[in-house]
Amino acid sequence: MISNEGVGSTFWFTIQCTVARNEDEILQERITARERTQEVSHFANAPQVLLVDDNPINQKVAVRLLDRLGCKIDVASDGFEAISKATDPKATYDVIFMDIQMPEMDGVTAMNEIRRRLGKKTPPVVAMTAYSMKEDAERFVQEGMDDYVSKPVKTQDLYAVLRRWTTITMEPATTPRLVGVEAAVQEPEPVPAPAPVAEPLPEDTASSIDTAVLEQLRQLGGNEFAAQLYDDFEREVSQLLDEAMALVKAKEYALILPHLHQLKGTGFTLGINKLAECAKSLEHTIKEGKFTGIEQRFSSLLRYFREFVSTYPEVTQAV
Structure with a gap:
């Protein structure tokens, strides 16, 4: 051990450990912990x-x-x-x-x-x-x-x-208020639960967007905030799919992986699940080097996007 007064100490030690034999179980527990409410x-x-x-x-x-x-x-x-x-x-x-x-x-x-x-x-x-x-x-x-x-x-x-x-403390789940005194600490805001849609949209109209996700986004930032996200998505993805289509026509399938990855991530964030699932499946197939039928499956991706474009204004503007 090396120790310097007013500076600190440096020391070494050796321990014997056994190799974990349950790596899958450990990883699954971490995943489960994330999913646990x-x-x-x-x-x-x-x-x-x-x-x-x-x-x-x-x-x-x-x-x-x-x-x-x-x-x-x-x-x-x-x-x-x-x-x-x-x-x-x-x-x-x-x-x-x-x-x-x-x-x-x-x-x-x-x-x-x-x-x-x-x-x-x-x-x-x-x-x-x-x-x-x-x-x-x-x-x-x-x-x-x-x-x-x-x-x-x-x-x-x-x-x-x-x-x-982090070592930062958090406010307790319930903060008692002192009698006659305004509490200095704000009451914690609970995580918003998905709110039910007052009047469910017809299935064929609402199917392009998960309305529970839409309601969560509304609770997060308001109706205008949520609607703007879907407007942004349409503009962003229109350009993305144009680029990807040119690559598919040239049979440069591996080059569309970044496009699919972005579609998947943002699509799930906004609850556009059919589109996101299609992008996810296509991404996985291309990564495995299986290129049969890629054009047809990319056409399905385009169809899901057209469905989204034709229905999202009505869905996002519904109260």
């Missing part, structure tokens, strides 16, 4: 969060979710901006939420550069990903991520991660 409260002292995501729609939703937990949020739209903000001498982030798949620089590369520059001062880096396979979750942790949350991101997931990786 838990009470959510505001953090008493606002965690400083850096949110890294190149997609404006995902940014808007995640910022609202983190804000409702009482976080102070900075946003970076790519890996280079994430490195710049995270390594700023004035930065005091408690957690970095890092999107994995971004153009020019992916999330793992950005994380590695942040760790290289900050060393032990690097805050916990949590992968935010639309990858859904167990192997992907394992790979991100092996590549250096401290934790991960799956898209579409839920309030409970963000809350659990922040509790796990």
Whole structure:
């Protein structure tokens, strides 16, 4: 042991461990813990969060979710901006939420550069990903991520991660008020439960959007906020599918993987599940190198998007 008065001590020790034989069970428990409903409260002292995501729609939703937990949020739209903000001498982030798949620089590369520059001062880096396979979750942790949350991101997931990786205290689930005195601490806001639609839309009209997700988005930011997200999605995806269609016609199937990945992640975030599931299935098939029938399945993707475009104004404007 090396000890310097007024500085600190450095010491070493050796322990013998056995190799875990139940890796699948451990990973499943972590997944189950994320899915388990838990009470959510505001953090008493606002965690400083850096949110890294190149997609404006995902940014808007995640910022609202983190804000409702009482976080102070900075946003970076790519890996280079994430490195710049995270390594700023004035930065005091408690957690970095890092999107994995971004153009020019992916999330793992950005994380590695942040760790290289900050060393032990690097805050916990949590992968935010639309990858859904167990192997992907394992790979991100092996590549250096401290934790991960799956898209579409839920309030409970963000809350659990922040509790796990910060020492910041949170307000109790129920805050007693002192008699005759206005409590200084705000009452915690419960996680909004999906509100029922007053007058359900016809099945053929509402099927393009999960109305429970729509109601959650309305509760998160209001009717106008939710409607704007779907307007943004139409514009974003129109361009995305035009690019992908040209690649499909040229039989450059592997090159549409980023397009499908973005469609999948944002589609699930907005509850456009048919489109998202189709993109997810097509992405998986192409990754496996199975190219038979890709054109027909891409046509199905286009059909689901046309269905969404023709129905979402009525769905989002319904009260």
